[in-house]
Amino acid sequence: MMNITLRITDRRDNSFEVEVPTDMGLNLMQVIRAYEFEPEGTVGVCGGVAMCSTCQCYIENDVKVPERKELEAATLSRLQHVKPNSRLGCQIPITKDLEGLEIALAPMI
Template sequence: MLQDITLKITDRNGQSHEVLAPTDMNLNIMEVIRMYELAEEGTIGICGGMAMCASCQCYILNDIELPRMNEDEDAMLSEAFNVKRNSRLGCQITISPNLDGLEIELAPED
């Protein structure tokens, strides 16, 4: 049975938001952030989720098993700013039941 999961997202102003994300719509983290308007319009998902801009870079804050990073995501993060060991592109992480409780922080815009 499909269900909504809870994500804890810290926006670029340091404010924490607990949001529900549906697991039955094939959304990714970047789309959830846009859906809840947790980043200013035009500052996230600029490439449309193609792993080509890193505007949806986020830091994974807890130990939830994520899908393996693909070559495109790895290449984009190797060129992005403000990258940390726990950086991922939100557009490359599809919402699924095993992400329930995931905590992320949006990377700075610049």
């Protein structure tokens, strides 16, 4: 089992460094929920299928994440608070390549 370290800033501007296993098939949204960085029911409302905005986050450093797919881009195109570095956490699988990733959760609508 290999763990990576991520830095997550919640919607109250609190920053946390967390260790996350890479062998459990998790995505970033599930990590945010597991660590309870946001109240239950406010992250991943759609179940992780890129249809809501609750897991929108900003990639804060130059760690390479997978490219946006068409559905994610379409969902982001209709959201508020979107920036060039916006992503949906449910669309970013946890892999060893994310070591050192820093994200900030986007404001809720």
